[in-house]
Amino acid sequence: MIFFSMLGKFGAFFASIPLPIFAAAHCILFGLVASVGLSFLEFTNMNSLRNLFITGVALFLGLSIPEYFREYTAKALHGPTHTKARWFNDFLNTIFFSSPSVALIIAAFLDNTLDYKDSGKDRGMPWWAKFRSFKGDTRNEEFYTLPFNLNRFFPPS
Template sequence: MIYYRENVGLLGLTHIGSRRVVQISTAFMIFFSIFGKFGAFFASIPLPIFAAIYCVLLGIVAAVGITFIQFANNNSMRNIYVLGVSLFLGISIPQYFVLNTTPNGHGPVGTPGGWFNDILNTIFSSPPTVAMTVGTLLDNTLEARETAVDRGLPWWKPFQHRKGDVRNEEFYNFPLRINQYIPTRFM
């Protein structure tokens, strides 16, 4: 299952994270879906080209994800443990769920509630979701003998307080001056 990995890859490749770019690309997608000739052109792109694009984009997604650990102390055994277990379980648990899914779509979770089974099977079949969940759980529950600097927490401080960084005003405002009519509680 590929959710938004391509978007993260493009963001890492182009370093453009503006809301305006997303709005323009949305207009392009709507335009291409309405007019079939343009959609047919993109559908005619050979599969090896798409495979090459996926190799580059998904490689960048992995690299961008790994760059987040640059602010943590990589010599700390606790941080190495959290990263290693998160990556290992992020690969192995979804593989187990994929291998044990029947051809009719029933996964390993087998409770009486079908909707609940679908939710859990979908969550545990996604490598990024499992790795993020395990990493967050371990990072917040393991005893931290290190300081907050070793965990990389001070780097995230400006982004927790939206008024503390001037760049955040653009990212948290509504598009098309809607914030003039619907004020946000953060501004």
């Protein structure tokens, strides 16, 4: 979007998109982003009560906390974080207005603090371990190379 804003014709094109079409695209893209996020749960053991608890609490609080911040701001004309440092207020209020940010913070906190068994097998760690290094899986070469065989000019480090 920054690139398109530098070129006036592209910016004018995006500004001319009617709001109903923009809203429809937003709904479709939101659904896709949410689906991709949930697809990461494919490699976890969703029969584990620990994982079900983390997923449920993160989704619920990810929707509830931002709604509380929105309602509070609508009534009080400032966010729940209200100190003398305005930059701090804006920083925290912005983070907690975002549902994905709240869900990510809660899920990461719970995943790293709640006790787990089997050295991370329930968490899906063995599946992700092979992708930690570029040479760990032969499919990486295929997925992450540049198009048109440009990787011969830019070798991986």
